[in-house]
Amino acid sequence: MKKKLILESGEVFHGTGFGADQNTEGEVVFNTGMTGYQELISDPSYCGQIVCMTYPLIGNYGINRDDYESIEPAIKGLIVKELCDLPSNFRTQITLDELFKKKNLSGISGIDTRRLTRLIRNKGVVKGKIVNADEDEQVVVQDLKTTNFPTNQVELVSTKTPYANPGRGFKVVLMDFGSKLGIIRELSARNCDIIVVSQDTTAEEILLMNPDGIMLSNGPGDPEDVPHVHETIRKLLGKVPIFGICLGHQLIGLACGAKTYKLKFGHRGGNHPVLDLAKNKVAITSQNHGYAIDQESLKNTDLVETHIALNDKTNEGIKHKKYPCFSVQYHPEASPGPEDANYLFDEFIELMDRQKVGMTESQKA
Structure with a gap:
């Protein structure tokens, strides 16, 4: 499913969606960890945020039962360069895509995460939304500019x-x-x-x-x-x-x-x-x-x-x-x-x- 990430500042990134087929919006931030995506996804501190992983390959060791940091994820979405569909690890039980489907979370892959990270570093954290490829970009940008995320x-x-x-x-x-x-x-x-x-x-x-x-x-x-x-x-x-x-x-x-x-x-x-x-x-x-x-x-x-x-x-x-x-x-x-x-x-x-x-x-x- 074709998706795109639209930022409040007007930039658009085209990619492929994974997980639940739904739109999601939040504060776009980046994480520089090479591993630990399962702990990150389940960390309640990411409540309300869409996280961009700077490491280019995510999902390569799958998801296991032991590395969760909470029972229910609070993250809004995940942005990756390349999503691994065939993880290889002796503890693997399901893929990252399967977890996102089960938890009704949305992600996007196939975008230039280096460019996005540099943009956030230069401009600061911005609001963003992962949407279907046919969404009107200008409408989404205007919605993001007027959206106030919860403070609770x-x-x-x-x-x-x-x-x-x-x-x-x-x-x-x-x-x-x-x-x-x-x-x-x-x-x-x-x-x-x-x-x-x-x-x-x-x-x-x-x-x-x-x-x-x-x-x-x-x-x-x-x-x-x-x-x-x-x-x-x-x-x-x-x-x-x-x-x-x-x-x-x-x-x-x-x-x-x-x-x-x-x-x-x-x-x-x-x-x-x-x-x-x-x-x-x-x-x-x-x-x-x-x-x-x-x-x-x-x-x-x-x-x-x-x-x-x-x-x-x-x-x-x-x-x-x-x-x-x-x-x-x-x-x-x-x-x-x-x-x-x-x-x-x-x-x-x-x-x-x-x-x-x-x-x-x-x-x-």
């Missing part, structure tokens, strides 16, 4: 009811803003007793669970669109150790008085070098975000910068000067990507351990 992405992908992932270690409340399963896997590997709660859970409700630590997950959208979460974090600070990832990182910044801004084309891929300022050590990281914390705004807060991106020198990590609270902009759980930053989960465990020992000693005194 976090609400759309967050769990509606709490659920548990039992363990015998520290009790961790995971605030789900669109959490990847990789975060739960890493906490479970450290035997944490996990309770996953909705994005609108109050600080009072969380503290009633008597957690040893709180994890603020990744998620989609603008961090300023969830002001109720900023207030929740402010009430939790100092009460229990907090670890934030990606959107959780930005929300901690906003809760403490910092500011955020939208990046021109974001960081999405598994090859981003980040410098740990305290250790003077570089980690290659997995990233997926379109917003960042304004470094200048940190000067008037109780936060200190701990990590920076070496590609563009943007903020990648913070910690609180007074309270046991830290966060990173990248994904230490990887899925997909390198596991260089996996040690941060161990640091979270150590932080909870020190807090518990300190509380025990104060009770004895």
Whole structure:
């Protein structure tokens, strides 16, 4: 089926559709990962976005049962140069095209993804729509210019009811803003007793669970669109150790008085070098975000910068000067990507351990 991708800026890319035969629109972004398309498709942080893969061959190892990062994808569409119809891997169960048909998702192949990526890098992220080849291009462009996408992405992908992932270690409340399963896997590997709660859970409700630590997950959208979460974090600070990832990182910044801004084309891929300022050590990281914390705004807060991106020198990590609270902009759980930053989960465990020992000693005194 012949399809075309039409951008708000007027550019048109002709190709072949795959997956569901339907139109789809969203924010067009690019990802530089060579592998990990299954994790990417199922990452809730891509809610509302059409993702262009810069690597030219996608689908070559198929889809398997183990690499999902959520049960239901939130992505709007996928753009690839060449789609592999005959994947070769011992874990393969279905093709990428078959997955998209089953999940009612639309994609387009056979377009110049290098040209599209350069366009996004030069002009910034744009709105776009995958449509049938006979659609009127000017009508679609005008529709895109007047279309405002939803600002409640976090609400759309967050769990509606709490659920548990039992363990015998520290009790961790995971605030789900669109959490990847990789975060739960890493906490479970450290035997944490996990309770996953909705994005609108109050600080009072969380503290009633008597957690040893709180994890603020990744998620989609603008961090300023969830002001109720900023207030929740402010009430939790100092009460229990907090670890934030990606959107959780930005929300901690906003809760403490910092500011955020939208990046021109974001960081999405598994090859981003980040410098740990305290250790003077570089980690290659997995990233997926379109917003960042304004470094200048940190000067008037109780936060200190701990990590920076070496590609563009943007903020990648913070910690609180007074309270046991830290966060990173990248994904230490990887899925997909390198596991260089996996040690941060161990640091979270150590932080909870020190807090518990300190509380025990104060009770004895």
